[in-house]
Amino acid sequence: MAVALVTSLALVGASALAWRQTPLSHRRLDIADAARPRPAGSYYLAYDRGGHVDHHILYHGIDRTALANMKAADVLFLGNSRLMWVLTRLEVRRFFFDYGLSFYALGFGHDEEDEFAEALIQRHDLRPKLAIVNVDGFFTGRRSEWAHRVMADGAWDAVKLQFEAEAAHAARRALHRVVPHWGDLYKRNREFVIYRSRTDGTWFVGTEFGEGSRFQEPPEESDAGELQLALREARRFKAEMERRGTKLVFCYVSNARESRRLAEFLARELDVPLVAPRVAGLRTIDGSHLARESAERFTRAFFAELRGILGPPDWQVSR
Amino acid sequence: MHFVSWAFIVLFLVNLAARLTLGRRKTEGSYLLVLGVSSLVFYAWHIPVYLCLLVFTTAVDYVAGSYLGRPDRPRTPLQRKLALIASLTCNLGVLSLFKYGDFALRSLQELLSGAGFSASVPELGLLLPMGISFYTFQSMSYTIDVYRGSIEPVRSYRRYLLFVSFFPQLVAGPIVRASEFLPQIARPRQLRMQAFTEGAYLMVSGFFLKMVCADNLAVFVDAHWEDGYATGADSGVLIWLALMFGCQIFCDFAGYTNIARGLGYMLGFRIPANFNAPYIAGSFMNFWQRWHITLSRWLRDYVYGALRGTRRRVPIRKMYAYLLLTMVLGGLWHGAAYTFIVWGALHGLALVIERMLGIQGGSGWRGHPLVRAGWFVVVQTVVLVGWVFFRSDGFVPAARFLANVAALDFSAPNAVMWEGSVYMLPVVLMHAWKFAEERRGVLEMPPVFKAALAGVMLYLVATAYGSTNAFIYFQF
Numbered sequence: 052m053a054v055a056l057v058t059s060l061a062l063v064g065a066s067a068l069a070w071r072q073t074p075l076s077h078r079r080l081d082i083a084d085a086a087r088p089r090p091a092g093s094y095y096l097a098y099d100r101g102g103h104v105d106h107h108i109l110y111h112g113i114d115r116t117a118l119a120n121m122k123a124a125d126v127l128f129l130g131n132s133r134l135m136w137v138l139t140r141l142e143v144r145r146f147f148f149d150y151g152l153s154f155y156a157l158g159f160g161h162d163e164e165d166e167f168a169e170a171l172i173q174r175h176d177l178r179p180k181l182a183i184v185n186v187d188g189f190f191t192g193r194r195s196e197w198a199h200r201v202m203a204d205g206a207w208d209a210v211k212l213q214f215e216a217e218a219a220h221a222a223r224r225a226l227h228r229v230v231p232h233w234g235d236l237y238k239r240n241r242e243f244v245i246y247r248s249r250t251d252g253t254w255f256v257g258t259e260f261g262e263g264s265r266f267q268e269p270p271e272e273s274d275a276g277e278l279q280l281a282l283r284e285a286r287r288f289k290a291e292m293e294r295r296g297t298k299l300v301f302c303y304v305s306n307a308r309e310s311r312r313l314a315e316f317l318a319r320e321l322d323v324p325l326v327a328p329r330v331a332g333l334r335t336i337d338g339s340h341l342a343r344e345s346a347e348r349f350t351r352a353f354f355a356e357l358r359g360i361l362g363p364p365d366w367q368v369s370r
Numbered sequence: 371m372h373f374v375s376w377a378f379i380v381l382f383l384v385n386l387a388a389r390l391t392l393g394r395r396k397t398e399g400s401y402l403l404v405l406g407v408s409s410l411v412f413y414a415w416h417i418p419v420y421l422c423l424l425v426f427t428t429a430v431d432y433v434a435g436s437y438l439g440r441p442d443r444p445r446t447p448l449q450r451k452l453a454l455i456a457s458l459t460c461n462l463g464v465l466s467l468f469k470y471g472d473f474a475l476r477s478l479q480e481l482l483s484g485a486g487f488s489a490s491v492p493e494l495g496l497l498l499p500m501g502i503s504f505y506t507f508q509s510m511s512y513t514i515d516v517y518r519g520s521i522e523p524v525r526s527y528r529r530y531l532l533f534v535s536f537f538p539q540l541v542a543g544p545i546v547r548a549s550e551f552l553p554q555i556a557r558p559r560q561l562r563m564q565a566f567t568e569g570a571y572l573m574v575s576g577f578f579l580k581m582v583c584a585d586n587l588a589v590f591v592d593a594h595w596e597d598g599y600a601t602g603a604d605s606g607v608l609i610w611l612a613l614m615f616g617c618q619i620f621c622d623f624a625g626y627t628n629i630a631r632g633l634g635y636m637l638g639f640r641i642p643a644n645f646n647a648p649y650i651a652g653s654f655m656n657f658w659q660r661w662h663i664t665l666s667r668w669l670r671d672y673v674y675g676a677l678r679g680t681r682r683r684v685p686i687r688k689m690y691a692y693l694l695l696t697m698v699l700g701g702l703w704h705g706a707a708y709t710f711i712v713w714g715a716l717h718g719l720a721l722v723i724e725r726m727l728g729i730q731g732g733s734g735w736r737g738h739p740l741v742r743a744g745w746f747v748v749v750q751t752v753v754l755v756g757w758v759f760f761r762s763d764g765f766v767p768a769a770r771f772l773a774n775v776a777a778l779d780f781s782a783p784n785a786v787m788w789e790g791s792v793y794m795l796p797v798v799l800m801h802a803w804k805f806a807e808e809r810r811g812v813l814e815m816p817p818v819f820k821a822a823l824a825g826v827m828l829y830l831v832a833t834a835y836g837s838t839n840a841f842i843y844f845q846f
Contacts, residue, residue, distance in 0.1 A: 052567050054818055055574070058825025059832075066833065100837070207418070211377070218376035230833050234586070 066230050078236050082220075083227040085244035085257030094255055095213070096220050097247035103161055104216045105247045106201045107209035110171050116249040122175055124155035124251075127297075129168045130185025132160040133304040135254045136340045137350045143253065146354045150364045152180070156252035160245075164191045165288055167198040178295045183326070183357075186301045186317055187309040190284035263334035263342030266307035278316055285317045300360060303327035305349060307338040324360045328352035371415035372541070373629045374581060381408055381537070382633065389637055395558040396638035402555065405536070405637065406528060412537035413500070420499040423464060424535060430460045431509045432530045435516045439523030450517060457513040465506045468496050473706030501541030503703055507668055509534050512548040514672055521549050529555050538633040542626050544644040544664040551639070559638040571824050572632030578827035579625030583793045585836025587618035590790035595761060598771040606780040608771060610787045616757050617794045620648065623662070647804035649753075649797070652746045654720045655730040657753060669700050690725065694718035709759045709768060716756050720749075 069075060088094040095114060097105035112118040121127075126147065128138055135158040147154045159167065168189075171177075194202070204212075223232075235242070244257035289299055301323050303314035311327050318325035330352050333345040341349055371377050385408050393401025414421040434457035438450055445453070471494045479491040512533070515521045524530045533551045534540075559565075591614050598608045627644040634641040644663050651657035658666040677692040678684055684692075694715065701714015729736050729745050736742075755772065762768035806812040815823070 052563075052570060052821070054821035055570075055824040055828065058822045059828045062826065062829040063832075066829075211415070215376055222376075226832060233834050234836075 063230050070231050070236075075231075075236070078231075078239060080227050080231055080235055081242040081244055081258045082223050082232075084259070085224075085242075086255075086259070087257060088246045088248075088255035093249055094246040095249065096217055096245075097254060098160060098243055098245040099216070099220050100223075100242050101216050101219055103159075103197055104213055106159055106161070106163075106167075106197060107204065107212050108247075109157070109252075110167075110174065110201050111204075111206040111209035112175060113206055113209045113213065114249060117247075117252070118175065120153070120250055121155045121157065121252065122177060123153060124177075124179055125152040126154040126181045126183065127172075127177065127179040128154065128156045128158055128183050128185075128252075130158045130189055130302075130304075131162050131187070132158065133187070133306055133339060133341075134158045134185035134302070135160070136256070137304055137346045137353065139254050139256060139346070142347070142350045142354055144251065146357070150361070154251055155179075156248075156254070158185065160243075161195050161197045162188055163195055163198060164193050165189050165284055166192060166194040167202070169288065169291065170194075170202060172291075172295075179297050181300065182292055182297050183300045183302055184288075185304055186281075186285075186314040187303060187306070190281040190288065190317070192280065192284045260336040260342065263336040263345065266333065266335050266338060268305055269307060269310045271310045271312040278313065281313055282317060282320055285321055289321055289323065299323045300357070301325045302353070304353075305330065305333055305341070307335060326353055326356045326360065328356050371412045373626065374577070377415060378412075381412060384408065385637060390561070393638065394561055396560075397556060397558050402528075402532065406532045409532065409535040409537040409540060413535060413540055416500045417497060423499055423502075424505065425531070427461055427464055427506065427509055428531050428534045429527070431457050431513050431534075432524070432527050434513050435523040435530075438513070438516045454513060454517045458510060461506045461510050465502055467494075468498055468502060470702075470706045471496060504543045504545055505534050505540060507665075507703075508545050508547075511545070511668060511672060515548055521552070524548070524552055536634075536639070538630040538637070538639075539641055542623070542630075543662075544627055544630065544642050545668050546641060546664070550642060554639050565635050565638075567821075569632040569635030571820060572628045572635065574632075574824045574827050574831070576625045576628030576630075576632060577831050579621040579628065579796070581625075581835040582827075582830050583796055584618050584621035584625060586793040586834070587614050587621065587790060587836075589836055590786065591615050591618055591761070594786075596763075596767075598774055599762075599767045601770075601774075602777075602779065603771075603774040604781050605775050605778050607784070607787060608775045610791070612754050612758055612775070614790055614794060615761050616649070616754055617797045619757065619760070620645070620797060647801045649750060650801050650805045650808075651749060652742055653730040654717065654724045654749055654752070657749060658717075658721075665700065665703070669696050673699055690722045693721055693725070697721060704760075708765050709762055712765060712768075713756045713759045716752065716759070720752050 082100065095104070095108065095117075097103070108114050109117060109121065128134060135156060138156045138158070143154065143156075157168065157171070234240070241260075242258060246255040246257065247253070248255065292299055299321075301314055301318045302325065303311045305311075305328075314325055314327055317323070328349065330345075330349050333349060334342040335345070336342050340346075371381065385404060388401055388404040389396070392398055392404065410421060410424075413424055434453045437453045438445065475491045475493055482489055482491065512521075512530070516523050524533070529552065532555065533546075533548060536546075536551070539546055591611060594607070594611055595615070597603055598611060624645040631641045631643065642664055646660040646663065648657055648661035651660050674692055674696040677695065678689070695718070697718030698711060698714045701710045701712070701717070704710045704713070724730050727736070729741075758771050759765070759768045762771055803812065803815075807814065
């Protein structure tokens with residue numbers, strides 16, 4: 052036993068040294084370097100190499116604080132990770148503070164579609180005053196494979212998944228500060244390390260992705276069949292939300308993969324306001340998610356347009 | 371719960387602590403209680419309500435065993451037979467319902483559609499209880515052995531429940547016989563460093579096979595397997611994929627078994643081996659003496675043996691038919707799909723042909739090195755073909771995969787395949803070592819080398835693990 056432990060420790064020491072003292076030191080591991088949100092207790096792990104965790108936590112309502120805040124929110128944001136990416140900014144909180152409204156960012160990664168969002172809204176009987184929906188890839192009438200699993204699992208499965216994810220995350224963070232994961236280091240694999248706020252559902256992205264690269268929004272071509280399918284789903288979704296006393300606003304977050312044409316088409320057909328600012332010189336980290344500086348600029352433009360739709364806050368009007 | 375989880379680490383530490391404190395002789399009542407409760411927690415972790423199933427089937431078999439084996443109240447042959455039938459019906463009924471219910475309904479639907487009926491047959495949609503195939507077989511073997519008079523019935527239901535639910539081997543084997551396990555409960559086994567270190571070595575090697583080899587191979591296999599269904603897929607890549615899957619399933623299953631056995635050792639119990647370098651098998655019979663040993667032994671003793679009966683002479687054609695049927699049932703045991711039936715039938719047919727040719731005996735021309743080498747290639751090729759059916763989504767996709775291989779359309783091997791091959795290396799080395807060991811080309815590895823190897827494996831578990839994947843055999 053002693054020989055085995057000594058051998059392991061010797062290898063750990065040798066690899067830790069190799070990682071720090073050789074050209075390998077230029078290669079980093081996101082799990083070791085990722086920032087942590089503060090205060091730590093206000094956030095839970097949403098996503099890392101092990102996969103999504105927040106789908107289970109929110110759908111099954113196993114985090115009571117998150118569930119209570121979600122139910123009490125005046126404004127819900129719905130959509131995919133592109134929306135969640137820009138909602139990480141302080142700007143969001145400042146904006147709604149001005150209006151005296153509470154909000155909850157209820158978007159999901161994994162390109163989650165309307166069926167999962169609607170199932171979650173019905174499950175917890177959410178009745179916000181306003182729902183802001185990121186339209187791209189949303190109105191499909193489908194749910195992702197991951198959503199299938201989430202909805203088939205029970206609350207106990209969600210508890211187990213969260214326990215395993217948090218334990219593995221903590222262990223990997225500690226371990227890979229000392230020794231690398233050789234596969235990830237060799238392939239220079241990037242890892243999204245994302246925490247989610249219990250208070251307002253926004254994401255804290257621990258991984259640093261750098262400046263990103265410029266992109267152009269794709270040409271505004273859309274399949275006629277897809278447009279009609281999206282329109283049918285959006286109409287149904289709007290009816291459901293109106294039944295809950297919720298007004299809708301559509302939005303579009305600039306990216307290199309999906310054009311704004313669908314958002315404009317749906318907003319026009321359903322007479323729903325649209326927030327889709329055009330901001331020059333944006334950069335993405337991967338063609339889909341805006342780089343940090345671009346996300347900040349986009350968010351400012353986003354909320355400036357939203358302010359135009361909502362009108363000034365009551366306290367400003369009364370002055 | 372499965373072994374590659376933090377919940378298992380907690381459970382393991384609790385039981386280890388119990389062994390070191392309460393269970394120093396292993397026979398203490400309090401220690402056995404800890405083991406029993408841990409086993410039930412381990413099983414209930416997946417779907418708590420299914421614990422009722424486990425308790426129900428063990429209760430039925432315990433009662434049947436008690437009924438069969440009471441010396442003060444001898445039963446008539448008819449009574450004994452009825453008790454056995456009741457036990458087997460209960461076990462196989464539960465297994466059939468959960469495992470084969472939807473398969474039967476789907477097959478009926480296909481039959482009806484083929485006959486021109488438009489009726490829709492609803493599915494049961496029952497989640498498969500974890501390990502049901504394993505613990506059902508284990509429990510049935512007890513009743514059958516009591517019926518045959520091979521063992522005495524156990525008096526304590528708690529001990530019987532511990533035998534069936536013992537968590538190291540509950541959900542994916544090895545399939546332990548009552549005659550192997552029950553006597554161990556009453557037999558003291560002091561804490562011994564040698565058993566402890568042997569157990570630790572097995573556990574480390576098991577985690578290495580599973581987390582480093584199987585999980586990394588799975589990344590390549592899962593990413594590229596379905597490319598094999600498309601017309602014109604590269605034959606070389608597909609052969610490589612099949613080899614990778616062969617290594618993946620071995621590492622997955624043998625890894626689990628090693629963890630189970632190592633855990634057993636540390637807790638004071640001996641669990642039988644389930645694998646013995648199957649990819650050096652020179653005959654089909656030898657392959658089944660090395661692959662999933664406890665299952666093939668079960669099938670031999672309880673299915674083939676029952677079919678053959680106690681007659682001294684069985685017509686050779688009937689013997690071949692029994693062999694084929696046994697292997698088909700063995701395939702079906704693995705899963706409710708036609709691909710598993712084909713896999714079982716393939717092995718059954720191979721065993722029959724081997725018997726017809728008398729090759730497994732190795733006498734006369736059959737013992738010639740060239741014949742033996744050639745037959746080794748045939749055996750391993752058929753095993754590999756079988757794995758294609760095992761892994762594929764259906765019979766037609768598997769056939770397409772094999773057709774693409776047979777087209778012998780090769781291009782240059784790509785870097786991705788070479789990268790994946792790194793994780794096959796431990797399997798190759800392990801088999802090569804075993805081959806040399808069996809032919810006395812090498813001596814048994816000295817303890818200090820084994821310990822150093824364990825240290826290397828432990829390091830690699832921490833630094834080269836793949837994505838966490840469920841054990842393949844958990845679906846059975």
